[in-house]
Amino acid sequence: PGTQLPFDPSKKTVVVLGSGWGSTSFIKNLDMSEYNVIVVSPRNFFLFTPLLPSVAVGTIDSKSILTPIRYVTRHKPRQVVVIEADAKSVDPVAKTVTLADETEVQGAVSTTTINYDYLVYAVGAETQTFGIPGVKEHACFMKEIQDAETMRRRFMDCVESAGFPGQSPEEIDRLLHMVVVGGGPTGVEVSGEIHDFLEDDLKSWYPELAEHIKITLVEALPSVLPMFSKSLIEYTESTFKESKIDVLTKTMVKEVKPKSVVLQMPDKSIKEVPVGMVVWAGGNKPRDISVDLMKKMSEAQTNRRGISVDECLRMQGTDGSIFALGDCTASSYAPTAQVAAQQGAYLARAFGQMAHRDRITAELAAAQTAGDNEQAQTLQKQLSRYDRLRPFHYSHQGSLAYIGSDRAIADIMFFNFTIASSGVATYLFWRSAYISTLFSLRNRVLVANDWLKTRIFGRDLARD
Ligand code: FAD
Ligand code: NAD
Numbered sequence: 464p465g466t467q468l469p470f471d472p473s474k475k476t477v478v479v480l481g482s483g484w485g486s487t488s489f490i491k492n493l494d495m496s497e498y499n500v501i502v503v504s505p506r507n508f509f510l511f512t513p514l515l516p517s518v519a520v521g522t523i524d525s526k527s528i529l530t531p532i533r534y535v536t537r538h539k540p541r542q543v544v545v546i547e548a549d550a551k552s553v554d555p556v557a558k559t560v561t562l563a564d565e566t567e568v569q570g571a572v573s574t575t576t577i578n579y580d581y582l583v584y585a586v587g588a589e590t591q592t593f594g595i596p597g598v599k600e601h602a603c604f605m606k607e608i609q610d611a612e613t614m615r616r617r618f619m620d621c622v623e624s625a626g627f628p629g630q631s632p633e634e635i636d637r638l639l640h641m642v643v644v645g646g647g648p649t650g651v652e653v654s655g656e657i658h659d660f661l662e663d664d665l666k667s668w669y670p671e672l673a674e675h676i677k678i679t680l681v682e683a684l685p686s687v688l689p690m691f692s693k694s695l696i697e698y699t700e701s702t703f704k705e706s707k708i709d710v711l712t713k714t715m716v717k718e719v720k721p722k723s724v725v726l727q728m729p730d731k732s733i734k735e736v737p738v739g740m741v742v743w744a745g746g747n748k749p750r751d752i753s754v755d756l757m758k759k760m761s762e763a764q765t766n767r768r769g770i771s772v773d774e775c776l777r778m779q780g781t782d783g784s785i786f787a788l789g790d791c792t793a794s795s796y797a798p799t800a801q802v803a804a805q806q807g808a809y810l811a812r813a814f815g816q817m818a819h820r821d822r823i824t825a826e827l828a829a830a831q832t833a834g835d836n837e838q839a840q841t842l843q844k845q846l847s848r849y850d851r852l853r854p855f856h857y858s859h860q861g862s863l864a865y866i867g868s869d870r871a872i873a874d875i876m877f878f879n880f881t882i883a884s885s886g887v888a889t890y891l892f893w894r895s896a897y898i899s900t901l902f903s904l905r906n907r908v909l910v911a912n913d914w915l916k917t918r919i920f921g922r923d924l925a926r927d
Contacts, residue, residue, distance in 0.1 A: 485585035485789030488807025497818035527909035645744035646682030655867025769793035774854035
């Protein structure tokens with residue numbers, strides 16, 4: 464197998480799966496002159512996930528947080544091949560990846576198989592539903608850009624239907640009950656954003672409906688945001704109380720129906736609650752392609768949370784040709800953008816070192832063949848410096864989350880201490896931190912413009 468792609472036979476071929484935080488950071492930092500690089504992803508853009516909940520209520524336009532992946536690869540000294548396709552399977556023995564282009568314009572699915580010398584595997588994760596009935600069918604997710612757009616449409620549908628003449632009070636209350644499942648950062652941020660939309664816009668445009676809107680955040684654990692400091696958890700819970708966001712902890716969603724959710728309450732009783740919209744933010748699970756790949760080396764890959772890697776991100780059970788990073792891996796690090804981006808940058812440096820090592824190895828072989836012992840000895844010494852990869856080291860910069868009402872929370876690392884900070888000043892810090900980590904100047908301008916536009920004109924209510 465193998466497709467005809469621009470190719471320098473003297474270089475090794477690196478296939479990168481994904482265009483998310485891990486892979487984009489890898490591509491951005493890699494010295495492309497050393498490798499043939501092929502990037503494969505079903506979406507041809509990078510998505511800045513931290514601002515996704517803001518897109519879901521129209522504070523920010525969806526295009527403002529997307530960066531076409533070709534913008535990242537175009538300034539590279541060598542051409543990078545970008546293929547918009549789903550990787551369907553990896554063969555770690557033949558060192559091939561099978562891809563499928565499933566876009567509608569094709570009419571039929573096209574598949575092809577490409578070879579790799581190294582595979583950088585960063586396909587992320589998908590949303591965990593625990594097989595709970597009705598979640599996939601009736602809930603909105605908050606993972607991809609389409610999810611945020613779907614949620615916005617669904618939310619506006621609920622509001623407009625509630626305004627339809629002759630609706631009963633019970634039906635209005637049902638349509639305007641928004642339930643967010645999962646008290647991790649995603650669920651908390653979505654709840655905060657829905658609250659802002661209500662306060663800033665819906666109260667003036669739909670005054671007769673606004674007071675019927677109810678937001679409930681459901682969390683199975685005893686508290687929301689377990690990864691944040693205790694004081695910040697308390698601050699979030701009290702801000703939500705003020706904002707009239709109901710937080711139901713120790714409560715588990717058992718089923719999502721078209722017009723209701725079934726809850727198991729802390730006393731184990733079952734309660735069915737009418738809802739207009741359910742947003743599911745229940746955490747991560749590995750994608751099917753990752754599960755399939757792990758099964759191919761089942762002795763080394765036993766962690767059900769994801770792919771096990773060594774300290775240099777090499778997938779356990781392989782010959783060192785597959786590197787995995789980000790949310791598709793199971794490690795001691797949280798599945799965050801911060802970790803994935805640092806791993807991508809680390810791996811790019813490691814690939815630079817590997818290219819150096821390969822070059823010295825080739826020169827050494829040539830010197831030995833030519834019988835140049837002095838040169839061979841010098842090269843041997845140099846080789847020993849490049850032979851072992853330095854392990855990945857994660858440097859935690861802190862955690863930040865927006866909780867609505869122009870307030871944010873932050874656990875900021877200061878040397879070895881964590882400083883907990885919250886409130887309006889932290890919100891300004893949140894904004895400046897995110898604007899500065901946005902991928903390009905273009906994205907920064909677009910997001911800043913969206914914030915200004917929302918402040919002056921309010922959010923767009925058109926249901927597109
Ligand atoms: P992703 O960024 O998910 O990228 C995976 C890539 O693989 C995507 O391009 C996808 O299209 C592609 N892909 C999928 N299937 C295939 C396939 N079969 N073949 C090829 N490619 C494939 N983290 C933080 O640190 N701070 C935050 O503020 C923050 N906010 C978040 C807000 C939300 C709403 C969400 C959902 C997450 C947030 N995160 C945050 C977590 C962060 O987004 C993830 O940890 C990060 O995206 C992981 O990077 P990744 O590269 O592993 O995966
Ligand atoms: P998460 O895994 O952090 O939280 C999911 C929550 O859903 C859990 O607390 C779980 O107990 C709850 N849950 C699952 N099933 C449930 C059910 N049936 N009923 C009630 N509750 C249920 O997921 P997340 O919030 O999507 O975050 C995923 C990762 O992305 C995390 O590592 C997080 O740190 C990161 N992230 C970070 C930020 C940020 O830093 N601002 C924002 C979003 C996501």
